[in-house]
Amino acid sequence: MTNNSHYALLDKKDFIFKLHNMLEKGATAPDFELNATPDQKIKLKDFKGKNVILAFYPADWSPVCSDQMALYNEMLKYFGKYDAQIFGISVDSVWCHLAFEQDRKLHFPLLADFEPKGKVSKTYGVYDDEVGESKRALFVIDKEGKIAWSYLSPTAVNPGADGILDALEELSKK
Amino acid sequence: MSTLKPTVSEIDHVQGGNSASIEIVEFGDYQCPYCGNAYPILKEIEETFGDQIKFVFRNFPLQESHEFAFRAALSAESAGLQGKFWEMHDALYENQYRLADDLFEELAETIGLDLEKFKSDSELDSTKEKVENDFESGIRSGVNGTPSFYVNGTKFDGEATDLYQMLKESTE
Numbered sequence: 467m468t469n470n471s472h473y474a475l476l477d478k479k480d481f482i483f484k485l486h487n488m489l490e491k492g493a494t495a496p497d498f499e500l501n502a503t504p505d506q507k508i509k510l511k512d513f514k515g516k517n518v519i520l521a522f523y524p525a526d527w528s529p530v531c532s533d534q535m536a537l538y539n540e541m542l543k544y545f546g547k548y549d550a551q552i553f554g555i556s557v558d559s560v561w562c563h564l565a566f567e568q569d570r571k572l573h574f575p576l577l578a579d580f581e582p583k584g585k586v587s588k589t590y591g592v593y594d595d596e597v598g599e600s601k602r603a604l605f606v607i608d609k610e611g612k613i614a615w616s617y618l619s620p621t622a623v624n625p626g627a628d629g630i631l632d633a634l635e636e637l638s639k640k
Numbered sequence: 641m642s643t644l645k646p647t648v649s650e651i652d653h654v655q656g657g658n659s660a661s662i663e664i665v666e667f668g669d670y671q672c673p674y675c676g677n678a679y680p681i682l683k684e685i686e687e688t689f690g691d692q693i694k695f696v697f698r699n700f701p702l703q704e705s706h707e708f709a710f711r712a713a714l715s716a717e718s719a720g721l722q723g724k725f726w727e728m729h730d731a732l733y734e735n736q737y738r739l740a741d742d743l744f745e746e747l748a749e750t751i752g753l754d755l756e757k758f759k760s761d762s763e764l765d766s767t768k769e770k771v772e773n774d775f776e777s778g779i780r781s782g783v784n785g786t787p788s789f790y791v792n793g794t795k796f797d798g799e800a801t802d803l804y805q806m807l808k809e810s811t812e
Contacts, residue, residue, distance in 0.1 A: 530705050531672045532785030539704045541779060571704050623797075626784035628642060 487591035488603065490616050495520075495607045498586045501560045502575035508553065511611070517550035517637060518607040519630055522592045522600040524621060526558045526566035526576070534602070534624045539572050541627055548634035549609075553577050556600050557584050592618065606633040642782025642795040648696050651770075653725045657691030662807065664693055665790040667700035667778045670712035670732045671739055672786045678800035679733040685804050692811065697729060699774040700786050708739045711762075713771045715744040718761035719753055727751040 489495070495518075499509045510518065523534055530536055535554050538545075545552055554576040558566070563576040579586045579600065587593035592603035604625060606615040615633035619625035644665055648654070652665075666682065668675040686695055699717070701709035712732050719728030731747040732739075748758045761767055778788070782795055789796040789803055796803060 531669070531674050531702065534784070536702060536705050537784060540702055540775070544776070544779065573704070624784035626642070626782040627779050628782040631779060 488616060488618055489590050489605070489613055491613055493613045495605065495611050495613050496586075496589045498589070500555070500577035500579060500586060502553075502577055503564065504560050508575060508577055510607075513551055514611055515609050517548060517609060517614075517634060518605075519545065519550055519552040519634075520555060520590070520605040520607065521552060522555045522587055522590065522603040522605075524594075524597070524599040524602060525556055526562050530570070532624055533570070535566075535572060535576070536570055537624065537627060539570065539574065542573055544627075544631065545634070548631075548638055550606075550634055555579050555586065557587070557598070594621070604630060606630060606637070608637055644790040644793045644795075645777060645780045647793060648694075652696045652698065653720060653729075655695045655697075655726060656686060656689075656693050658694060660692055660694040662689070662693045662810075663696065663790075663792050664803070665696040665698060667698050667774075667781075667783045667786060667788045667790075669699075669701050669706060669709045669786040670716070670736065671706035671709040672702065673736075674785075674799075675787045676733055676736040678787045679730075681800035681804055685800075685807060688804075689807060689811065693807070698777060699771045700778045700783055700788070701771065701775065702786065708741075708743075710771065711744060712739065713774075714762045714767055715748070715758075717767045717770050718758050718764075719748065719751065721761045721767075722753050722757065724751055724753060728753075 495510060497509065497511045499507050502508045521534065521538060538552055552574050557579050559580045560578045563578055567576060584593045584600065587600040590605065592601045594601050602619040602621050602625065604617045605613055608614045614637055617625060617629050648663060648665060699713040701713045703710040716725055716728045716732060719725055728747060728751060731751055735743060735747065745755060748755055781790065787800065
């Protein structure tokens with residue numbers, strides 16, 4: 467009995483920790499280095515001076531018309547207007563990303579948060595331990611490397627891009 | 641809650657009652673199979689509710705995923721310049737299964753357009769701009785896939801069948 471209640475308490479603490487874990491506006495975006503292709507690594511800090519959009523998502527190969535990455539692929543010129551570079555991030559491997567990019571004709575990098583699995587997603591507080599995938603979360607990072615906006619979407623809902631564009635517009639007014 | 645930006649205006653293609661109390665806006669892609677499935681249901685909605693609803697279509701072509709989507713949108717807009725937007729809209733969905741390079745002119749002929757004008761209008765920058773402005777309005781309104789529906793300016797999270805059900809309940 468004692469043991470059970472002890473675990474229950476741990477669970478609760480863990481749950482509260484998870485709720486407050488996601489990095490939010492004002493925080494410095496933790497640097498990372500992830501593979502975009504088998505022989506190309508992307509370092510976040512190399513993008514200082516540019517706005518960066520990080521789109522964490524659960525997995526490659528979701529149905530096409532409602533696919534978040536397919537939507538962002540159509541929007542690159544709008545992101546470009548705000549001097550912003552977008553990266554998709556999931557725990558899929560570089561080879562999986564490569565096949566997905568080719569199949570969907572994606573024109574922006576997908577980063578593989580593959581080894582150690584989900585490390586960057588965890589750093590940003592958007593890793594789902596139970597399913598072992600990234601949550602569906604968006605970050606807009608300003609030119610100085612600070613998080614300007616973040617949003618956690620229900621996993622089943624594609625969050626669209628209006629929030630990203632609003633955040634970029636806000637930054638362009640500064 | 642995502643809302644429609646900008647609101648419906650005279651540049652939009654509108655069907656149904658102009659003073660209707662229910663305004664439905666669809667963001668659609670002529671090559672998207674889900675939009676193709678929604679098409680007959682929307683027709684049924686329009687028949688059932690008649691002048692009680694106003695139906696608006698805005699273009700949201702996913703041109704990287706669907707190779708004919710953008711051209712199809714241009715064709716509908718070009719037909720619109722001859723007062724036959726809805727005829728082309730319907731023809732495109734009814735023939736979605738055989739979308740191909742030569743289909744657009746065939747449909748233009750079938751619905752009785754001036755073919756030369758149709759071809760030159762399809763090339764106009766202003767036609768392209770209309771489609772792109774629709775797309776941008778979709779993004780700003782929070783469109784996250786096609787079809788996306790807005791009812792009286794607010795995003796409706798559901799499919800065409802859910803929309804039909806909701807309308808039935810709300811007009812009872």
